[in-house]
Amino acid sequence: MITIQNNDGDRRVLLLDSPFALDESPDFPEYLFDVVFIANSSAEETKTILSSINPVTSSKCCYKPLFVASALKGKMGNYDEIIDGYADDWNAMEVLTEIENIIDYNNKIGLTTQEDPILSSNQFFIRLTRYLISRKKTILEPQLDVSASTGYVIPVFDLFYRLGFYELSEYFVFMQSMTEKGLFRTSKFVNKVYLCPTCLHSHILNIHSCPKCGQSSIKMEEVIHHFRCANVSPEHTYNFGGQLRCPKCHKILRHIGVDYDRPTTIHTCNTCGNTFIEPKMKTICTSCHETHDADQLIPQDINIYEITSEGKQSIISPNIGFTIYTEFYDNYIEYNRFVNRIRLLAEQKFTGNIKGDLLVGKIWILNEDGETMPIRSEGIELTCLYFPTNKVSAANNITYIGSVIRNYTGDTEEGIINFQIMLAETIRAAVPILNPGEKICCTYMKLHGNQSTIDDFIKEMDFVSPTPDDSVAYDPNAPKKPKELQ
Ligand SMILES: [Zn+2]
Ligand SMILES: [Zn+2]
Ligand SMILES: [Zn+2]
Structure with missing residues (x-):
């Protein structure tokens, strides 16, 4: 079912309950509706509908208020970021108020609803940023997410990353370029993380390995220094019938700090027998499976960004699409x-x-x-x-x-x-x-x-x-x- 009905505020509501190729359909042009209402109580089906009918990437629904069934509250994951409210009655007072607030604000800032189909990641980023401005969400705060590509992600960006709208490298270039232009500013430094140089994912395993043969089957052992005879050797050479006894002078060791100490630990490679103080740090990426030395990882600052007031103006402006080419x-x-x-x-x-x-x-x-x-x-x-x-x-x-x-x-x-x-x-x-x-x-x-x-x-x-x-x-x-x- 898909229909357009007037609400009590005289706005035209596009009502639908199942997936529909809205942008491709000639039957529901953009100018015939002001609001989208998805009446489906299944979270999975509603997510499927939202992956094409949403106020960011759909040319016809751009920046328009969007509501879904009240039963879905708390069940939509990151899709919650592009939903303006949960309701079953499209004439409920809070729904009518929210619709008017959004439409008034979009009119005030001059955000027009008609947009072209998205063909490049840059166009997508501008569209998403316009949407965020339209909803007054101008603080972009990364969250830790175990299932996300870079570990720290801005949820609404990550939603569209998973839908295939951009590559990670494009995202980092966009954020950097907006910051350099003064359209975004770093409002808070969160953390410096290290990303896989091949795929830019963050899920990396650290591996200690032998500097000689590169294998990671290594055992760690403390070294004992016997003061009396100055013998220094790994702990296992002192083990004798459950006691510690010096392998050189054969005296029993009694009190750490008095007759012996443990100055360091050493590693022994189980593969080649090499002993060494510092193992070599390697990493393996759980996403692309590539192995790199730890010092090859890409350092990346994770920041909370804020869209500046200059940013709000230029991003809303229809010419932004071209001015950013100077950066790319x-x-x-x-x-x-x-x-x-x-x-x-x-x-x-x-x-x-x-x-x-x-x-x-x-x-x-x-x-x-x-x-x-x-x-x-x-x-x-x-x-x-x-x-x-x-x-x-x-x-x-x-x-x-x-x-x-x-x-x-x-x-x-x-x-x-x-x-x-x-x-x-x-x-x-x-x-x-x-x-x-x-x-x-x-x-x-x-x-x-x-x-x-x-x-x-x-x-x-x-x-x-x-x-x-x-x-x-x-x-x-x-x-x-x-x-x-x-
Ligand atoms: Zn080795
Ligand atoms: Zn000794
Ligand atoms: Zn990787």
Whole structure:
């Protein structure tokens, strides 16, 4: 059963009791409902429904209030983090109040409900952070969880990690980058932990092993120092009929501290017989089963983070998706910086300081009516990956690639052809990000003329060419996600 009904507060409630492919269904568009109510008393079934219908990753349910049956209170584990309340009557006073509080607050901070499908982990992180801001949960506090990947996890993040929305390395980069940008701040240091360098999991066993042969079957024994004759040897050499007797001078030992002491312990390897003071510390990861030396583990600070007030503003802003590329890809730069750079290179070319051709590649998407479509973050990611040594930027529904072709062995033709080939490969790799009816196009501009034509060149960058050099259309058989971004 799935239906939409008005509640007493005149909000439209999407009611459902079983799994439903809501985001894919044309029957329940986002604008037809304000609230989601899942009426199912099985915790397992409700978790299954929530893994797709939830206020974080569902494009249609984004940031909308969500309630589940009251019988599930205390049974939802980490799913509790994305539930606004437990109730059986969607007109109960506390439900109506909570709905109004959430909707009012989202309106106040300007959080719009419509979102695109999530295609990258960065998009997911921004969506989750927006959700947390919407629910005023701006303190991100890790908890110890024996079943979790890194031991300490922020429960709501871990819920989606288990649903496959991101890799651990992406999570650490995201947290670090948000902190460096001042969008998050460390409000408290919790602990420094050491993670497996292969998989970043924390469940690591410490193993003492023989420094000579590496085996871990070792026995530990105290060493006895007999003062009278200065003999120093392992305890077992003193054992004699239940008494301690010196193996060198044969006197019976009586009082520790008076006639003997135990200065240290030694280890003996059961495999090779080697004796040593300090065993070698090795680790084995219970997740990936790799063995590492203890000093190879990755130190990781576990902190309580807080979303700063600057963070709240920028994360809610629709442009955040692009500003974070500057953190993830060294070659992505903001568009005004890109234009300044092109202008500078153009001037350098005309004054003779740069030998070579200045090119600007452009990539854009057209819908079936021939209109340009807003830039998609995966398109920028792909371009950054395909042109790692070029500057990449985006504006005006166009993704830009700057290039100076410098290979002056004979002429520049070969360099230009290579640039064209890379553009053609990039748009082919980007086919999975197209929707039905769309095509992705590319072309490049080459700077000609003299000083006085620089402004025209810059101006022309704003426009797409009616006759692109190359284009590829939507392909229904393409994978859902570009393989480079999987
Ligand atoms: Zn050994
Ligand atoms: Zn002795
Ligand atoms: Zn591992």
